[in-house]
Amino acid sequence: MTLKTPFSIISLTLAALFLSACSDSGNTISQEVTATAYTLSEAETKKGNVGLAAWGDQLEPGMKAIAVSRDLIPKGLTHRTEVEVEGMGTYVVLDKMNKRWTDKIDILMADRAEAREWGKQTVTIHWEAPQETP
Numbered sequence: 001m002t003l004k005t006p007f008s009i010i011s012l013t014l015a016a017l018f019l020s021a022c023s024d025s026g027n028t029i030s031q032e033v034t035a036t037a038y039t040l041s042e043a044e045t046k047k048g049n050v051g052l053a054a055w056g057d058q059l060e061p062g063m064k065a066i067a068v069s070r071d072l073i074p075k076g077l078t079h080r081t082e083v084e085v086e087g088m089g090t091y092v093v094l095d096k097m098n099k100r101w102t103d104k105i106d107i108l109m110a111d112r113a114e115a116r117e118w119g120k121q122t123v124t125i126h127w128e129a130p131q132e133t134p
Contacts, residue, residue: 037115053095067095
């Protein structure tokens with residue numbers, strides 16, 4: 001009978017953890033995009049219906065929502081997709097931007113001061129690739 005030393009048990013445990021992390025299904029997509037900010041002011045949303053998003057959602061203060069440029073939609077950033085914005089947390093795609101923008105997201109912020117302070121930044125986003133249907 002062979003007894004395992006604590007070192008070999010630790011090595012096996014670390015190897016198992018590494019392999020389980022590497023065996024990820026590979027469905028996560030990452031992309032660097034330009035990120036700007038918007039608010040629920042009428043000038044930045046639908047005139048006459050403040051906070052009405054392009055997919056019909058009603059945006060509310062405090063929501064962790066983003067709008068995406070339309071070129072990102074075929075890549076899987078569709079309505080209600082959860083997106084990890086590095087350094088900021090998880091947001092939900094609830095709005096889409098004008099056709100003129102590409103490789104861009106707009107982050108919903110609480111007020112204009114916060115949005116102006118954010119300005120325009122380059123961020124990396126991560127989301128799960130859509131499941132392919134057989």
